[in-house]
Amino acid sequence: MAEEEKKDFWARFFGSYIWKSIFRVGIPRDRRGRLMQVLSNFFLHLHPVSLPKHAVKLKYTWCMGGLSFFLFIVLTFTGVLLMFYYRPTIEYAYNDVIDLRETTPMGIMREIHRWAAHLMVIAVWFHMFRVFMTGSYKAPREFNWCIGVVLLTFTLLLSFTGYLLPWDQLAIWAITVGSNMAAATPFVGQEGPGVALLSIGNVNLIGRTSDARFLLLGDTSIGAGALLRFYVFHCVFFPLIAVFFMVVHFWRVRKDGGISGPV
């Protein structure tokens, strides 16, 4: 009796208007059903309905691209949490980070964010290494390799901008050194090669307050302006651009014929 009622309940549940509005196709019982399920589900459709066997071998991809993406998600989640406590001003930044460690409940989110950030940089390099070693950059995947280079750049830019935010001595001097390299950019850095060409008479068009470094810092040295600027780059601008390129990257993996195979 109870058994029957249970069956009845589930039948009514799966047959209900609400359930059917979310899941268009019924419970998959055969290959076609599974296929339909994958194709009609937003999250599942990101994956191909079927894969060549070698593509799921850990030995082949090391899952390094997947790990990079996983770490990116971890970073997004923990990063958004950190934004609830961290204030990007000279008065508060350093103390807020200390507070995250000492007093904030689940302040371990900060450590997770930092470790995941290091790991993501490593994972992206390893991913690039495996793509190189398996020759997967060759036609028809040259374009996706280039998208990958953009992703690597943004991974490093995210790492660089995040580095300043704790506002300790290491952060300030590391970013001083890093941003001074921007001053050596050809033509648009005040100390770079070719700036002398961009002058009218004695007046340099690119100077201390108009070169690439200045645009990056919003100042002539690391200070309140640079901290706020890096915060916005780190939390909004760069992640959005990175997500955009990841979308193209994943789409191209599929359109270039899925994971490359041994020749």
Added chain:
Amino acid sequence: MADSKQDQADKLKAAGAGKAHGHVAKGHVASGDGQTRRSFISWVVVGWAAFAACMGGLATITMRFFAPNVLYEPQQTFRAGAVSEYAPGEVSTRWKSKFGIWIVRLDDRVVALSTICTHLGCTPNWLASEQKFKCPCHGSAFRMNGINFEGPAPRPLERHKIYLDDEGIMVVDKTVSFRQERGQWDEPESFVAV
């Protein structure tokens, strides 16, 4: 094939001919409102050019937005006191944190040394016992007069303009710098003679 090419062209011409200004050049296919293929294409070109110009303008003003007009940095000129306040052979760290300047009294002159390492911009420390400026970032070192001799720094520390005002007080002007490698350390404004 019901219509030949000629038939189609004739039909289109007939459609265009009804308009008052439906002037159609020979060989150009016109739609009902007198639009020729050529004029359509030139409008497309104009449209895209206008769009590209707008985007270029937007990119330019966006870049400009990133360069603030007002900076809240320490004053670029300051009075550093009388020469007599500095002992011969002294490297004074008095103005280091406030203005980023070491006042150094050498044998025959007082100079204002910049505290910015010429490698990548960290602030070196004056080590009195070793008589050198040592940079904590990558180990560059400079002698008391600012000449580099250790580590990756490619050139000597910069000196800034220093002069005596009407009252005989030294004034440092950081907007003017003098570089040894450009032979500028003998320029009169780069030091106060003692």
